[in-house]
Amino acid sequence: MASTLYVDRESPVHRLNPVTKLVTLLTLIVVVFAIPFWWVAGIAVVAVIVPAAVVSGCGGRLAKLGFAILTPIILVLFIVQGLTFPGGKTALWEWGGIAITTEGLYFALGIGSRIICLVFASILFVLTTHPGDLLSALTERGMSPKFSYIISSTLQLIPAFQDRANGILLAQQARGLAIGKGLRGRVGAMMPLLAPLVLGMFTDVEERATAMEARGFGSTARRTALTPVPDTTAQRVFRWTMPVVAVAAIVLPIVTGAL
Known part of the structure; x- marks a missing residue:
């Protein structure tokens, strides 16, 4: 069972430093939400996300996850806003x-368009960034290990939740749980999952906290990375440029009166 959505590939996107990809993701979100034109998000998807997905070899997985998440959201959005604006x-x-x-x-x-850009960019980041590499890269940049762990653990939250739910469902089916057909049957099957799923997640959190404490996770001493994450001067310059782009995207609509 997979504990992360990460897809292991040998692509230029995968080889980028995780901090570079995180800064790019945050800048992209700021730009598309700051500039009040739908075509800005469209350009971001076509010119940045789609080429990166193709180069990384994660295009199919990205499309499958993205459309599964976005289809109900976009349909409801257009129906509600079209009727009640x-x-x-x-x-x-x-x-x-x-x-x-x-x-x-x-x-x-x-x-x-903004939601589509946000969802696709976030999923692509998760598909091409290993949580361990992200944790190491953030820690190397001076971020608190605890805060770095919070960020990297979000990449594993949904797969871990899904894996635990599947394991509980299989165990209950082995004990004779019958799953009916149709929507009613699925809803009925979910009810016996809730209590062990929630309690299991709390237990998992406690076990992780104990393990991290035993390994001195809260220590303030500077750590030496066992497997340093590769970085380049070009990427460091790029990361310093991205905040300037984000600030410009916020200031430009105000100066030009586009807001």
Whole structure:
């Protein structure tokens, strides 16, 4: 059972320092949310995320996970905003007191494009970054090991949760748990999972805390990395440039009056 979504590949994207990818992800999110135009997020997806996914060899996995997460969100967003947007005046379709407006759909396009960029960029980061490498790279840059662990452990949260749920379900099926067909059957099967799943996660957290304490995880002494994460001067310069780009993306709409 996989404890992470990381896909092991020998690609240029995988070989990048995890801090470089994290800074790029954060900058991309700031840019698409700061500049109030949907096409900015579209350019980010087409010009940055798609080429990186192709080069990394994770395009198929990225598309599968991304569309599974985004499809219900985007559908609900367009339906709700198209029907209920308060500033909507131009009706594209009307039936009784219900109307889908151009303004509502355009607003949904702006929000939806940002969400799409955020989700795809985050998933690509998780697929191409090993949690251990991220923890080591952040610690090498002077970040607190505890805070570094919090960041890197989020990359393993969903797979670990899913693995535990699958293990509990298989164990209960071996003891005679019957799973019905259809949505009702799935909901009924979920109920016996909740208590052992939640309690198991609390137990797992306690065990990890004890193990880290025994290994001196809270020590303030400078640590020597057993397997240093490769880094280059070009990447370090790039990382220092990205905050400037993020600040410019925030200031530019204010100066130009685009907000």
